[in-house]
Amino acid sequence: MNIGIRDTSEQDRPLPPKPRRTRLLVAGLVGALLLLGLLGGGRIQQMLTSNAAVSVSRLSLATVGMAPLTRDVAGEGRVVAAQSPTLFAQGGGSVTLLVKAGDPVKRGQVLARVDSPELTNRLAQERSNVDAARAELARAEVEARQQAAALQSAFENARIDQQTAQNDLARQTQALEAGATARMQVERAQDTLAKAKLALDQAQSMRGLKTDSLRLDVQAKQSALARQQLLVADLERQVAELQVRSPVDGQVGQLFIADRTNVARDARLLSVIDLSALEVQMQVAESFARELQPGMPGEISGNGQRWKGEVSSVSPEVVNGEVSARLRFADAQPEQLRQNQRLSVRVLLDRREQVLSVARGSFVDESGGSYAYVVRDGVAEKRAVKLGARSLERVEVLAGLRLGDRVVISGADNFKGADRVLVAD
Incomplete structure (x- = not known):
């Protein structure tokens, strides 16, 4: 038995074509394209030639202009004592x-x-040695006086013996002339006088030599005493300390x-801690520390006040990429400062007037200062630049940018390094 399957062929009915409606649709589309071509031809060309499109809300723009450029180092410092022995x-x-x-x-x-106890006992011993040295000196002085007296006595006796021999010679000479004595007696008196003169010369020489020797002995004792006294004085200083x-x-x-x-x-x-002379110590990045020099002006602020300062010293040692620098107060030291109190510090490195510059942004670090994106007519174009001095707020433009250019200073990472990027409102 044949079983028929019913379909929708009985329900389908062909519709007559409507050529007029189709022609109108095509004509409207062509007209819209022509209108867009007339009104926004440049925009369409930009869209076709740009590598990407980024919303302007994701970017930060700044205008290149002439402005003062102040290069400084800012950071947080802490109060330290200039002298902390x-x-x-x-x-x-x-x-x-x-x-x-x-x-x-x-x-x-x-x-x-x-x-x-060791130092104290040593001082007592050396003081005793001073007393002994002083006694030795006194003994040497007494002995020197005694020997000097003996030498003087010997000299005087020799002089008297010479005078006696001379008088005896004179008497014997007179007696010989009177015929009362022999010539032998005169010659004997002459020999006695010669011996007396020799004894006198020896006594005088010995007196001089011995006196010098005794004087040297006394001086040696005096030097020993002085040396011992210096040792005691040094020990007394150590004990006092x-x-x-x-x-x-x-x-x-x-x-x-x-x-x-x-x-x-x-x-x-x-x-x-000497609180009468306080300074502020700050940590400076190594790259800035190369330019810091003692005497550079600075500014210290805290507790709602500001004070003038100047760099007093820069450490030659680099620790973790930073260098310690100290600032002293240029005027009178403020009151009520405490050790390790935190203050804001700013050091002026350089100031230039009317420099072609632009606000500093992440583009300086991201590109290394080799290029920047300049926005014109809704398109950000990558341009090679050369940057100079940099401050915390602005960076000097040496080449690649002109006065009035609008530069993307932040958010350029969204461009993925493209040469041209459409900036959508």
């Missing part, structure tokens, strides 16, 4: 602390005492030991 033990022993951290101190005030005194007016900073601690010589005891 650390005190050390001048001898080994037990340390007694007389102050606490933060206590105000005056110059010359005793802050700690070091009990050093066992009382650790503050070298400045200020306050105690940090205690490095506990009270009653036994320490070795030259051990750190404590630090003193």
